[in-house]
Amino acid sequence: MKAARVNAGYTLSNVAQRLGVSKSTVSRWEHGETRLRDPVKQELCSLYGIEPENIQIIGGINQNDE
Incomplete structure (x- = not known):
């Protein structure tokens, strides 16, 4: 996700x-x-110009778990 932010400037x-x-x-x-x-997540994807499935999180929380 950091890479997406940096790549988007x-x-x-x-x-x-x-x-x-x-x-x-x-x-x-x-x-x-x-x-x-x-x-x-949708706002970030729109801001960064990427699709939601392309966001990768570093660390321990599985974003799909509820």
Whole structure:
């Protein structure tokens, strides 16, 4: 997910501002420390110009688990 953000030309601050969250929240999403909910995932995909199935999370949270 970090690669998608960087490839799209965004910093943590840019994404945090656009989504109304903190930089640390975006960082936790990227490292798999916090679950990335579907509505936010859709916003990120739109922002980064990628398809949802192309988002990969580093870390321990399986994004498909409920």
